[in-house]
Amino acid sequence: xxxxxxxxxxxxxKDIAKERLKLVLIHDxxxxxxxxLEMIKGELIKVISDYMEIxxxxxxxxxxxxxxxxxxxxxxxxxxxxxITRMKGHSNI
Amino acid sequence: MGEVIVxxxxxxxxxxxxxxxxxxxxxxxxxxxxxxxxxxIGLRNLDVVMGLENRIVYDLVDVVEGVCRQRQALIKDKxxxxxxxxxxxxxxxxxxxNPEQMQKLVGDLSEEFDYVILDCPAGIEQGFKNAIAGANxxxxxxxxxxxxxxxxxxxxxLLEASGLRNPMLIINRIKMEMVKRGDMxxxxxxxxxxxxxxxxxxxxDDMIVVSTNRGEPAIAIEQSLAGQAYRxxxxxxxxxxxxxxNFESDDGFFKRxxxxxxxxxxxQ
Numbered sequence: 001x002x003x004x005x006x007x008x009x010x011x012x013x014k015d016i017a018k019e020r021l022k023l024v025l026i027h028d029x030x031x032x033x034x035x036x037l038e039m040i041k042g043e044l045i046k047v048i049s050d051y052m053e054i055x056x057x058x059x060x061x062x063x064x065x066x067x068x069x070x071x072x073x074x075x076x077x078x079x080x081x082x083x084i085t086r087m088k089g090h091s092n093i
Numbered sequence: 094m095g096e097v098i099v100x101x102x103x104x105x106x107x108x109x110x111x112x113x114x115x116x117x118x119x120x121x122x123x124x125x126x127x128x129x130x131x132x133x134i135g136l137r138n139l140d141v142v143m144g145l146e147n148r149i150v151y152d153l154v155d156v157v158e159g160v161c162r163q164r165q166a167l168i169k170d171k172x173x174x175x176x177x178x179x180x181x182x183x184x185x186x187x188x189x190x191n192p193e194q195m196q197k198l199v200g201d202l203s204e205e206f207d208y209v210i211l212d213c214p215a216g217i218e219q220g221f222k223n224a225i226a227g228a229n230x231x232x233x234x235x236x237x238x239x240x241x242x243x244x245x246x247x248x249x250x251l252l253e254a255s256g257l258r259n260p261m262l263i264i265n266r267i268k269m270e271m272v273k274r275g276d277m278x279x280x281x282x283x284x285x286x287x288x289x290x291x292x293x294x295x296x297x298d299d300m301i302v303v304s305t306n307r308g309e310p311a312i313a314i315e316q317s318l319a320g321q322a323y324r325x326x327x328x329x330x331x332x333x334x335x336x337x338x339n340f341e342s343d344d345g346f347f348k349r350x351x352x353x354x355x356x357x358x359x360x361q
Contacts, residue, residue: 014279017238017239021242021286028246029250
């Protein structure tokens with residue numbers, strides 16, 4: 001029983017499976033390398049930083065699939081999650 | 094015009110043939126006319142899973158090449174009212190047929206039957222292209238393993254690229270105890286990753302091995318959990334709204350079993 005608990009202390013194996021799958025599918029889905037995504041990430045930060053302060057550490061960008069609303073079909077999607085820390089003074093423009 | 098459904102997976106050994114056999118048998122038990130087509134040329138299996146291996150005279154390639162008429166190659170399953178099998182050729186290889194020929198064959202069959210169910214070979218090569226050529230719906234079978242889910246993802250992409258929109262997912266061989274322990278991906282995990290609609294979840298069930306040994310699809314066995322899952326899948330294919338079995342509840346064994354058998358429709 002103690003041994004069982006010991007195993008449980010680390011992430012459950014299904015979570016490991018899920019994370020590994022998600023990573024490998026990024027490559028499979030669009031044939032893009034992590035470097036390519038890093039490049040997009042860098043460009044995004046550059047553009048957005050002109051308008052707002054963002055949490056670069058928390059920025060997450062990934063390739064996934066999504067249901068398109070018009071016909072409910074599944075399409076690849078680039079999803080970026082960009083936490084904003086502060087707006088810069090352009091909000092009146 | 095009947096519906097033409099291809100059962101595919103990418104990875105081998107996840108249960109495509111078993112799924113094809115059970116869905117086909119189930120639809121025929123529901124009064125539909127069904128023809129099962131083994132599209133795995135060179136590696137035929139659907140005949141043994143259906144228990145019809147001793148009755149083969151002609152096969153799919155014979156029909157395509159005009160050696161026999163379509164009717165002559167169809168094997169009637171005498172245990173059910175309107176269920177037929179078109180076996181694959183065993184001695185030829187997958188290049189004996191091309192997608193155009195398959196499209197024609199399947200088109201002809203769909204004029205005679207309510208459902209044409211195609212058992213697709215593993216892989217993404219010629220055999221896969223042949224099998225999906227005439228289909229207007231696709232079912233993707235996967236198991237809760239990284240390799241199977243990865244291949245399913247690839248297949249979903251290929252299906253959509255060939256115009257087979259909105260394939261439906263069957264998650265096969267789920268082990269409830271392992272899911273509860275966190276040692277097997279659950280249904281939500283896989284839906285989250287694959288982002289397609291769920292058609293059904295089939296629990297790991299020893300009865301499948303027994304029924305395959307006998308050549309009798311488990312869907313006809315009342316007390317089989319997998320059989321129950323397949324019966325639900327068949328009803329969903331026919332357009333009914335059937336709640337999914339719940340594999341993750343923490344309550345007692347009997348309650349869980351009750352829910353598995355659809356006696357308790359708490360979830361969804």
